[in-house]
Amino acid sequence: MTIHLPSPVLDANASGGALGELPEWDLSDLYPSPDAPEISRDLDWLERACADFAASYEGKLATLDAAAMLECVRAYERIEMKAGRIMSYAGLRYYQNTTDAARAKFLSDCQDRITRYTTPLVFFSLEFNRIDDTAYAALFSADPELARYRPVFDRMRAMKPHQLSDELERFLHDMSSVGASAWNKLFDETMAGLEFEVEGETAPLNLESTLNLLTDPDRKRREAAARALALVFGRNIKLFSRIHNTLAKEKEIEDRWRKMPTPQHARHLANHVEPEVVQALRDAVVAAYPRLSHRYYRLKARWMGLDKLQVWDRNAPLPIEQPRMIGWDEARETVMSAYADFSPEIADIARPFFERGWIDAGVKPGKAPGAFAHPTVTDAHPYILLNYLGKPRDVMTLAHELGHGVHQVLAAAQGELLSHTPLTLAETASVFGEMLTFNKLLSQATTPPERKILLAGKVEDMINTVVRQIAFYDFESKLHAARREGELTPDDINALWMSVQTESLGDAFEFMPGYETFWSYVPHFVHSPFYVYAYAFGDGLVNALYAAYEEGLPDFQSKYLDMLRAGGSKHHRELLAPFGLDASDPAFWDKGLSMIARMIDELESME
Template sequence: MPDLPRPVHDANATAGGKNLGALPVWDLSDLYTAPDAPEIAGDLDQVEAECASFSEDYEGKLAHLDAAGMLDCVHRYERIDRIAGRIMSYAGLRYYQQTTDADRAAFLSDCQDKITQFTAPLVFFALEVNRIPDDRLDGLFAANGDLARYKPVFDRLRAMRPHQLSDELERFLHDQSVVGASAWNKLFDETIAGLEFEVDGEVMGIESTLNLLTEQDRTVREAAARELAGVFGNNVKTFARIHNTLTKEKEIEDRWRKMPTPQTGRHLSNHVEPEVVEALRNAVVAAYPRLSHRYYELKRNWLGLDRMQVWDRNAPLPMEETRTIGWDDARKTVLDAYDDFSPELAKLAEPFFNRGWIDAGVKPGKAPGAFAHPAVTDVHPYIMLNYLGKPRDVMTLAHELGHGVHQRLAADQGELLASTPLTLAETASVFGEMLTFRKLLASTTNAGQRKVLLAGKVEDMINTVVRQIAFYDFECKLHDARRNGELTPDAINALWMSVQAESLGPAFDFMDGYEVFWTYVPHFVHSPFYVYAYAFGDGLVNALYAAYEDGTPNFQEKYFEMLRAGGSKHHKDLLAPFGLDASDPAFWNKGLTVIEGMIDELEAMEG
């Protein structure tokens, strides 16, 4: 079944403001004009009919197809995926605009149920592909170049061969999915979107409350942190139930599939070797003292504090101007940075702003965070933001716009090959952030402003690398602990706190209530073990940007080729033209050295 759009980009308490100008709203009519549009009913009928005929024509026969027959089969499968993806993209995007609206939630559920039911006859496809002998499949690829283009799709399917269940069990899991993880995901989304927080007499949602953690006034930050802790604490039993259920469900399925670790499924879907992820994790954890511990000690001094509290983590620096960046200025900043790198990059980004491809404003019931959803390859991506007007929001725009451009370039690969593994999906987004940051830094001559920019970038990188690896360690501990039985809220709280002090360092004290802050992180619910992809992407881009600054020949051309490849190549093949190799343990230290160098510069400013 096609993936739903997910608000999974951790905005790290993105900031706020007013007087933002006219913020864009999605125009979903490129998908469908309305939930009752006759095209939706027609496409649902088409999916049902095509799935039935696909099963009738191919079930039990895949192993006997010649190359041309297999290519026709793949094309028909891809067409079904595209139509179903259009329906689910429309239903999901419309739902995330207002998750508290019962009609939108019901429409999404109905579409999910129907697509799950209609696509049930397709379950045999992956099962039969995995029973075809290697030499037989290799012969088909050798006989037909057009079919050979789809080899990465077959490779990903066949990576699951050791973990494949019986045909009957696979069909059961497919049918049962609508009342399994997806139902608990919706409960999480609706609970989060419905939370209300009162700070200084004003009632607001989670996004605006998290925003207060970046306010200059420390009393406001503390009040917001304590209100977040109180509301999360009042709902902790619900969140604990969601996590207990999802981790247990995953453990059961992993056990049946003989997955050696809870992380194996994510590594397989990311097409990345476990040892590469372990090397990344170990390099980051070893660097905590050189990165986050050292930086937060600097920040503690800048803020004039004896001890840092959790509400100081994303505090602005004392010398930082409190300013609101209007939407038009944010747009110009990002597009100018993209244009400096390549006019083609800016040209690809421009339509997002003027064709209804971005939904930017904060609205009641809207999902928190930000994402770029590729929708389907014959339409275009959609970007969701919760734009509130501070510098970090501009970086979030640069980040999500990078995703959008990447998805546009990869669309030519077609529905089955366009999707990029999470580890590489962050490449263009983090690169877009780096382009925007470097442009701002280059245009800054004032030493104080340079310090603010550098510190902001270091914080973003710590949030992307250190914080996400700490999240990953928390998930690893959570899934391991759940194997031994039901976890109380207090038990989950203890796991959370065990990684926080280690990653943030000795500059911090932790208020009562911070132990429940695991409750609001959507990654743990929607995409287990997703979070290491952020650290992977940041380290990769640091190395990539260094290659750009070093004058790698034809860098822009190679960069666009990498993005156009989508999911058609392994990370080793994509990085080879730049002379980079993520499987080399030293690779990750190169990326971390970039962050360390910025902290060195900040320390030198104190001398």
């Protein structure tokens, strides 16, 4: 049973200023209030529906004909939708203010009740996977409506070699609300409550505002922010080490019981992607470090007149860049016009996000850092969380998350079970939206310095998306492998972090004391182990797609929209075939990496 809960994704961008009126969520499309009778009604319905489902189908799945199985699947889908609506509402309220005890309690209480109610459904996937392969194939070929759902059950059956006894699976389901979920909440609440005393600032800052200072034009302010981050992370490093040790050990135990061959394997199964495809991506990116990140950062050091970059220079604006605050209305117009130029239909889908309270944009005390788009359920609509503070990168974050939202709206027609896209493909529309917005701005550049600033910003974003995320993936791989050998001290984890940072960023950098703790604030490691390679996957995929678009592939827009509408109903091979692309071809990844390299070539030619 899937319980939908948004995970905050850290894309820290921002600054302050007069940004105009920033939108806030209107969650009433889900429920009017946390004490609304509709919530009690739906929880009561869910309890009865789960019990009735188990009574009707447990022990009988192998005996159902196609018509009866279709009825069964649709009943299961209705349960998923109801549970998803409740948990989406509780989760979104919580992420608006993670330090509010009442919101945290409401979320935990909903999660506890839904976990309890859905325990009788654990039999469903286990029993389904015991259906004989011949009978399984015959079942799905007998009814076209049932056949639509086959991708869901093909992915379910990929877990067949790793499923445990019915009793153990029920136990793990019951424990889910006090295992990783509880450690996730501790991490979120700790991060939201941290305060950073930054030299030169009149009051303590939260994490989002402090990270934002790392993009400030004033180098002294950037350094002060970096040192404040290191100081606070260092003070809390034992807690963060405990969280990571516990989660990695819990994962190791479950992986061992499930006979998972590697710590990454469960993520690959969930993403419906072959391990060798991810390995090819990882290897291609690591091999490209010298011609991408190493080369670019040496170039940036020269632009900044420095022998060595410090960590607080990594995302610094260029010396020729004039600081500029971008108001919300301008950001909206920039992104919407880029979307509309590509496809008026996509712009029409995006418009309600701005007009109907589907975006929460402002930075507020206790609000989750970063940005995400949460699809909620297919009979509602997605919601976008931003921490918008007016930097050019914030505009790109808006374009990114709006792409997610458009994708989620288009995929909703597939229904609750088929709409959810594997993480590797979930970044497609978001990164494509960024590319559209970037190229719109680039086409409007009238001077070489404007073009240089835009190209450099895009290269940095792509390095952050590809190089940095693959370095994160390697860090996680090393951490989980080391944890299997025993408890890790904070110094152990710090050393793993620095090994991948040195390799990925290159010799242009000098690392300040304290930077070794910066692994501690990355939420992906806590919420979604090995999630991070999906960003690099998405960027490489989009670069290849965008090249096909620029080359004038016939009917590109309609093919692109069809790909988004497919949601999770097709494998990546099927989705990419209309574009003449194949992610299993090792040369595929070099196409995307070459696009980044060509941008660096152009920047070097401007020297």
